[in-house]
Amino acid sequence: MKAFIGIVVISAATSAFAAPPHVSDGRLVDEHGMTLYAFGGQRAPDAKSCEGDCARNFPPALASPDDKASGALQLVDTGNGQRQWTYGGKPLYRGMMDKKPGDRAGDGLNTVWHSVQPH
Secondary structure: OHHHHHHHHHHHHHHOEEOOOEEEOOEEEOOOOOEEEEEOOOOOOOHHHHOOOHHHHOOEOEEOOOOOOEOOEEEEEOOOOOEEEEEOOEEEEEOOOOOOOOOOOOOOHHHOEEEOOOO
């Protein structure tokens, strides 16, 4: 059981880093084709807007150390030595409720989470 938990933790840590986002079916997605989201609320995401633990339900789309910004896709420092992808100035997040590429279960959640449609 401990070995399984260790593998899950390592997998979660490595999957947090993404290749640069790209467009698929008119939406920004990560390297696995999973939908990326932007938060449209007035303040920072909180438990109500995330339906619980924001860091678990909508983890930031982190960049690899060698990733470079391009056009509307930029990088911001998260304050802990990591960089997060942004699009049009809005930080990008993964939606952990999505199970397969193309899913958009978080789109419109609590009227503040939206899949990103590049202009």
